[in-house]
Every structure is written in C-alpha cells, then in structure tokens.
Amino acid sequence: MNKNRVTVPAILGRKNSGKKILALTAYDYCFARLLDSCEIDIVLVGDSLGMVSLGYESTLPVTMDEMIHHTRAVRRGINNLLLVGDMPFLSYQVSGETAVANAGRFIQEGGAEAVKIEGGARAAERVHAVVQAGISVMGHVGLTPQSVHQFGGYKVQGRSYEDGRQIMKDARELEKAGAFAVVLEGIPAELAQEITRELAVPTIGIGAGPHCDGQILVLQDLLGLNMDFVPKFVKKFADMGEAVKTAVSDYAREVQSGSFPSREHSYSAKSEPLRPAVGKRVK
Ligand code: KIV
Numbered sequence: 019m020n021k022n023r024v025t026v027p028a029i030l031g032r033k034n035s036g037k038k039i040l041a042l043t044a045y046d047y048c049f050a051r052l053l054d055s056c057e058i059d060i061v062l063v064g065d066s067l068g069m070v071s072l073g074y075e076s077t078l079p080v081t082m083d084e085m086i087h088h089t090r091a092v093r094r095g096i097n098n099l100l101l102v103g104d105m106p107f108l109s110y111q112v113s114g115e116t117a118v119a120n121a122g123r124f125i126q127e128g129g130a131e132a133v134k135i136e137g138g139a140r141a142a143e144r145v146h147a148v149v150q151a152g153i154s155v156m157g158h159v160g161l162t163p164q165s166v167h168q169f170g171g172y173k174v175q176g177r178s179y180e181d182g183r184q185i186m187k188d189a190r191e192l193e194k195a196g197a198f199a200v201v202l203e204g205i206p207a208e209l210a211q212e213i214t215r216e217l218a219v220p221t222i223g224i225g226a227g228p229h230c231d232g233q234i235l236v237l238q239d240l241l242g243l244n245m246d247f248v249p250k251f252v253k254k255f256a257d258m259g260e261a262v263k264t265a266v267s268d269y270a271r272e273v274q275s276g277s278f279p280s281r282e283h284s285y286s287a288k289s290e291p292l293r294p295a296v297g298k299r300v301k
Contacts, residue, residue, distance in 0.1 A: 024059045024100040026132055026154045026198050032059075032231060033220045039199070039232025041222055042240070045071045045088045049237055050095025060222075061096055062134060062156075062234065063089045065104045066163070069246070070238050077163045080106040082120055089128030102156055103130035107164045110135055114147035121148040121155070134201065136162040138188020142195040149196030157192030159185055160226065161204025172249070174225070176205040189213045189221070201234065202226040204251075225251030 032039050041060035044050045045067045053061055067088055068080035089103045103124035110117035117135075124130040132154035135141050145155045160175045169175070176185040186209070189200050199220045202210045207227020214221040214230050223230030235252065238244045242257040272278035 020097050023098055026100065029059065029100060029220060030198055033218065039220055039222055041232060041234035042237045043067075043070075043234070044092050044095075044237055047091045047095040050092040053237070054096050054098050058099060059232070060100045060102055060234070061092060062102045063092050063104060063128075063130070064134075064236065065106045066236050067104075068106075070236060070244060076166055078107045078166070082106060082109050082123060085109075086123055086128045089124060089130055093129030100132065101130045102132045102134050103128050104134045105136075110141070110144045110148070111137075114144060117144040117148055118151045118153075121153045122151065125153055132156060132198070134158055136164045138185065139191040142191040145192055145195040145197055155195075155197050156222075157189070157195075157197035157200040158203065159188040159192065159200060159205075160202050163203075172204070174204050174206070176209045182206070182209045185209060186213055186216065189217055193217050193219050199232075202230060225249060 029039060039060065040058040041062055042053060042058055043064040043066060044053055044061050045063060050061060063085065065077040065080045065085065067084070068074040068077045071088075072080070072084070074080065085103060085106050089101070093101060105117075105120060105124070109120040121133045124133050133148065134156040135145055135148070136158045137144075138157075138159045141157070145157060148155050161169070161172060163172065166172060176182040182205075185202075185205060189202070192200050197219060199222055200213075200217065201222045201224065202213060203223075204225040207229060210221065210223055210226035211229035220231035222232040222234050224234045236244070239248060239252040240255050242254040242259045243262070245259060248254070269278065
C-alpha cells in the first residue's frame, strides 16, 4: 500500500485541524487518474453515477454490480486518495447480513477502503453491523436521494425546528454507530454548523453551507458537464460542457474540409507501400 495514501484515521484527524476535507465523486478510470494528481482527499464512487453517467431518472435503479464495476475502474486510477464506495438502494436496508456482505464486496471486489450508507437513525443498526465487520462507514443524512419519494422530490431538509432536531439526532446516532464521517446534504447552513460543532467526527457538506469540516461535489457538476438540472448549491468551476461542444464542432468542420487529419497526424511508409516490386502482386 502507498504510504502517502489518505486513510480513514487521517480523515478523522482533520476534525478541528483547520484544514478542510476535500471530496469529489468519480465513476471511471480517466477522471480518477486526474483527481489522483489533485489536492483532494476522498474520491466517492457515488450512486449519483446512475443519474450522471447511466442516464437513470434517480439513483434508485443502481445495482451493486454496477457500483462494483465502476468502483473497480476508479480503483485502477487512484493511488493517493481515500476511495469510498456508495452503497446503492436495497444493498443494506434488508438485513444486517446483506449490508455486511455488500459492504464487503466494495472492499474485496471494488478495492474501496470504506463505504457510505444513506439514512440517519434508521440506518444506524446497519452502520454498526458493517463497522463491526471491520469496514469503515461514512454516514449520510439530510436530503438523502434514495428517499426521494418519501420526501416528495429533491427538497431541502431540516428547515423546521422539528426536522432540524431529527437530523441532528440522525447524525448523532450515526456517530454512535461508528461512522468515521457524516455527509450533510441539502440542509440549512445554520443546522450544518450546529451538527458540525456537536459531532466528534468530521462532517462533509453538499448543499449544507460553509461551516462543515469538508465539502463534496459531483465532479461533472463542478466541471459544467451536467446538461440536466443543476441545483442551487452547485458552483460550476469550469464550463467543460461548452468546451466539449466547441471541440466536437471544430473536429466536424476540419474533417469535412479535409484539414484533419493533416500530415502531422498521419503515418508515412518507409518506402512507397502500395507499389509492388516488379513481378510481385499485392494480395
Ligand atoms: O451519490 C453521490 O454522489 C453522493 C454525494 C454527492 C454525497 O451521495
């Protein structure tokens, strides 16, 4: 194992260190390699894969096999960062045994170092079972996308006093169950700040304001590659969607005009290749 690789204890040690935890998603080898050379800490193979890369309407259809396939690809590109696999819908809800078995697949087949489980107090028992099996777990509370139908859409959670208390309780239960960090998604910044103050483990925010111990975004959102709905909390740090369209239309124009491929992008033969030596036939 690479001695410089970011570890779970290193992430825990970042609490109150003054240095934010930086996390991004990746679903394939190409982006994983790029991220591995950047100054971030965690790569999450999120089940957002289903919507961003596979074109599903929600994360609900994503299967364990799909998650393992993509986690393996990301593993091949990552040497320095902590790799976390996201447990998809129904991979942990049914029983403690299936939760442990599926978390184990992320470690054994996918090469992940930890898993993420959505849900607060009601997922705590599963989190505990997986941690007891020796697998590190990142929790996830607030706007948990696998519960989209219960929420009636992708709506900010914890805006009322009661809902806020429930999310605080959820985060505490996950910490008690052994989670090494908790993702706070789609909640008011003030609530995220209070939870961050309350927990001994780091919080990682997405749509949860600036006071968390770290931040996570979907890489394609940050790069401006997501052509679908982009939530308010996303900042496009680049417009690669436009860059892709411009590059492809330049390619189309140059191929049509004959300026690509030029001599520079073509091979030349050592001798005249298609003229047979006298008396020989080309097959
Ligand atoms: O699936 C995902 O990508 C996530 C993060 C954005 C937190 O759960």
